[in-house]
Amino acid sequence: MQRSDQDEQGHTMAKEKPQTTAQDPSLALLAATNSPADLKKLPVERLPELAGEIRQAICDQVSQTGGHLAPNLGVVELTIALHYVFDFGHDRLLFDVGHQCYPHKLLTGRGKLLHKLRQRDGMAGFPEPRESDYDLFSVGHAGTSISTAVGMARGDTLTGQGDRRVVSLIGDASIVNGVAMEGLNNAGTLERQFLTVLNDNGMSIARPQGAMAGYFDRVRLSHHYDDFKKRAHEVLKRVPLGSALEELYHRAGEVMKAAINAGHMFEQFGLLCVGPIDGHDLPGLIEMLEEIKDFDRPVLLHCKTIKGKGFDFATGDPTTFHSPKPFVVSGCRVELKSSGRSFTSAFADALTDVMERDEKVCAVTAAMPDGTGLNKILPKFPERGIDTGICESHAMDMCAGMAKSGLKPFFAVYSTFVQRALDQVFQEVALQGLPIRLCLDRAGYVGGDGAVHHGFMDIAIFAPLPGVVMLAASDEPNLQAGLEFMRTYDDACSVIRYPRDNVVDQPLQASATPFELGKANLVRPAKGKKPDMAILAYGVMVYEATQAIDRLVEDGYDIALYDARFAKPVDADLIERLISDGTPVLTIEEHALSGGFGAQVVAACAERQVSADQVHRMAMPDRWVYQDSRANQLAEAGLDANSIAQRVRGLLDQKISPPIKIHVGVGTVKKAAK
């Protein structure tokens, strides 16, 4: 099946234009800055020039391979200032989400990996300890940096490494995530150095959501660094007498004292709050960080930045980017313009259709309107389309409440991010029997985003929940039919999954038959009455299997192909019939073996007391798969058409009776002796 340009072409282009940074004479300063030690040798006056080169290097690269542009452009000065003041070979730097780590990587010796950004053996798009000791945690999900930082602060202190300073860098959209707020609440109890840098660009991934976004807006409008300097005395008067804050205040240095914000909302979390200050003013940042770096209590430094600083999204100056390829800005990312139609787009159109026909249907996203396609829906249905911000747990419970009121919420969320809401699906959804509809985008391998974003365990985590129904969409007609099934399925929670990929141009069946609970769909019958094998493919694996069968047919094999459609309940009648006919069954899924579709098929065999000996399973291997094109990841996992064809041949060409054939049935066991 065809895939988006982004993966395939990005991979090809890397060979055409290697080592951008080193070769471009306009990036000489960056090329000479291969470590924080190099950086520290530069005078402050030259740092803005370095910032400019970092921006150019990132823009050049992202325009060619896609990636996160705006988040990285926004933190260039912050990153330079942090590395200039701290020593992160010794001190601890923790990124939240991590999509803003490119400048950090360029400053820690990884410029040479940039030309293969988000590709195999190239620079990962997120922090990656396998690349460098400067990266402490592989991250990609939001809100975790403060909590891991609290752990490192506690750990370093307990292990006699208390001189290692701890810094976390987090955005305004992430800091209101539940985990981050739990982290802040606990950070406030630390009695040691602990710096949280709030990168407040007021943009979130899409638009900021929730009441606190309004708070940040007010703070941005009402405070300026210059103002602070002028009115240190006035600020001092606002510090409550006798408070812990007052005690901290009097220990602060002059620069810091001038910027202390006694009315900051996070002061209630026990943090000394400073700012907001200008996050692009390098000398100002360095001066502040120098003074703050050894402060012996938790401090939150609020920095105002401009997301995408240096790149005008509105006019999109192409000459800056030397880009031969068309690209689109999608939320905070740049996506190379795809030649195909994505599942995400197909979903958006299908859900729009559902919403037009059924006024009870609502659409919900947790800060991913672009990634889930809901950007097409929210403006069209302002009442029934809701973006909650980055808070999957809240969003799931909100959906539960809406369902309890009689609505039909469809929550569009990445498979990997729904992990944040497992407990809510357990308690507020499944235990209540509420018919929430979960639409899991990015199920399976995700390409360049790598291991932090693969959707590999959604079936495993939801299948143990009584009543939950699980579907997969193999193509656009089946996605439409699946959503229509979910619209009318009111008995319990239903979950559909689909990958970060394009839909096929030519579906096996131009219009899908309606989904029937627990029924598979025969999409490519065998030629004879008794096929050599039946393949039950889950989701898009149908099309990998189709390609495999094309080859197998040439070799004379006769294979029946089913679109399994349901992982819970599986089509037990079909499975029993196939086995009773002596037809070997091969299940294929883009999900972990443990608890996946194939596991449900085997369980169904056990329940029906039919042998599962001729049920074979292909699934994602039990190891991490890193950034690469999705096609390569599928091949690496043994889930591409080639691997499938090879496996089928292997099973059919040799007698696949198990190496140890069991002839000793328990029927030979003596009867009870009594």
Next chain:
Amino acid sequence: MQRSDQDEQGHTMAKEKPQTTAQDPSLALLAATNSPADLKKLPVERLPELAGEIRQAICDQVSQTGGHLAPNLGVVELTIALHYVFDFGHDRLLFDVGHQCYPHKLLTGRGKLLHKLRQRDGMAGFPEPRESDYDLFSVGHAGTSISTAVGMARGDTLTGQGDRRVVSLIGDASIVNGVAMEGLNNAGTLERQFLTVLNDNGMSIARPQGAMAGYFDRVRLSHHYDDFKKRAHEVLKRVPLGSALEELYHRAGEVMKAAINAGHMFEQFGLLCVGPIDGHDLPGLIEMLEEIKDFDRPVLLHCKTIKGKGFDFATGDPTTFHSPKPFVVSGCRVELKSSGRSFTSAFADALTDVMERDEKVCAVTAAMPDGTGLNKILPKFPERGIDTGICESHAMDMCAGMAKSGLKPFFAVYSTFVQRALDQVFQEVALQGLPIRLCLDRAGYVGGDGAVHHGFMDIAIFAPLPGVVMLAASDEPNLQAGLEFMRTYDDACSVIRYPRDNVVDQPLQASATPFELGKANLVRPAKGKKPDMAILAYGVMVYEATQAIDRLVEDGYDIALYDARFAKPVDADLIERLISDGTPVLTIEEHALSGGFGAQVVAACAERQVSADQVHRMAMPDRWVYQDSRANQLAEAGLDANSIAQRVRGLLDQKISPPIKIHVGVGTVKKAAK
């Protein structure tokens, strides 16, 4: 195996002393109040008397059957006032955690169920929609009420039911949970009536944790309702001019206006904050609620209450309780004093031993020092023992940071609550390969707490994570040996599970052999060289199996029993050997079939290409199991010794070749034609 008194005796006692409430003449007012309609007929002056009777009824019952005492005693007046002012047949009342619902249940026609509190067919210990339409959600996990309330508020408005008022009742320990803070942040954006009642008793389940607990302390000390009344004018001056708050303020009535707290921390979440007011002053509460109930914007009403109001924990007046049974107050619960030694106690002692021998080991709990046994450890190791408060997500990430610093954190957490931290185990733990140690108490059926607390999916949710090692403890020696294995296992995350039950007095092996990665332990050999069956039991199922085998042996069967010890990796060598010897295998586990121990055994067979046809699985059924004694729940699930013996007989007495025997191997398939 023996179980704690609590379940068994509670069940027995119910028959001895039925219908407490109705029969006790001192509870006449309560007996006559069978619905909110009855309540509304009472004059306000009689409500304190009713409150007294509710307290007495609850104390009487809990002293006999165990249950949550303090949380319920603290909200008696609040509950009466809410039902007096609102109409929750139409309006929406959402409980957070839900362990404070007994007064609500008594006021909504469920007095007759109280004598069987937390027992089958009796009153569930948590809100339960199956009991009454007055209960909207079955809950038991903290922090969800505000988010579900936001959903219902949105849903009711969208479906034309906007006149249904929405109220959530949440404690000060829960409101700082991440989900609750996400909910508050989104609640602040609603433009309709939305009341959050903060029940602030300053006690949490154990002691409150985190910086915000300090905030609540300061608020409690610095504000009094009477003060507010006196200084309404002063408060007004503090409201920022031109703010949304100012606009709301001017629409508030006089009683409410007098108590508006413009400096309240949750004001930043966009809520109009009122109080704190006295949560035991019935006339004051009713006056305030009357005024607040139709306010058309989100309001947080901060009420100060005394947890356990009316019962002096220190002196523990036994005459008040007419209790013939000894009981202990454990955190916020009353537990009948057990005659045996619980896994929780055994764990606390074993971990203490580990911590004494290894100074890198730390112990972490998320607000459950009593429930996990860490109350014995925290005072002994003030540096290395940490209670984070109710925030499993943060606690897991903190552990990850501590491990990154070189420590060995052991996080003791209920199996059901670790679901809150799945995404953290994925990203911050497993993906990093960090050796966090998870100790899952309450794995399996939990007795009286019912469906909201069973630990039934921990294996399923962690098994798909590469590298994670999963153990179970069958008895105290094995729990000790398991923890020692985990102490020295630094390669990856390890997880051990054990149930809410007593350890056996007489372990099968007085001292356990050391755990070896992925190796099962033969605990009861067969008599002959070729047993009729091998049972691989996971965790305490070893002892149910032992009892079953005792009976089977009498009937002449010869069964080998293995303590499986590991669910990941399973003992594939053993399994292959058993199957190659023609010995049928039965796996038994107290976990869902999907993704559980048996599923890992079947997967291991597939990997080794040995037939799994003679692998049989016993596991928890795919349906909800409600409150009852743990023994009854195991029997209902078919996981008690009787059921096991019956299943083994069924498998061995009939020829268990599958109904449809497969003789047609794929070996008959033609070779490729080319």
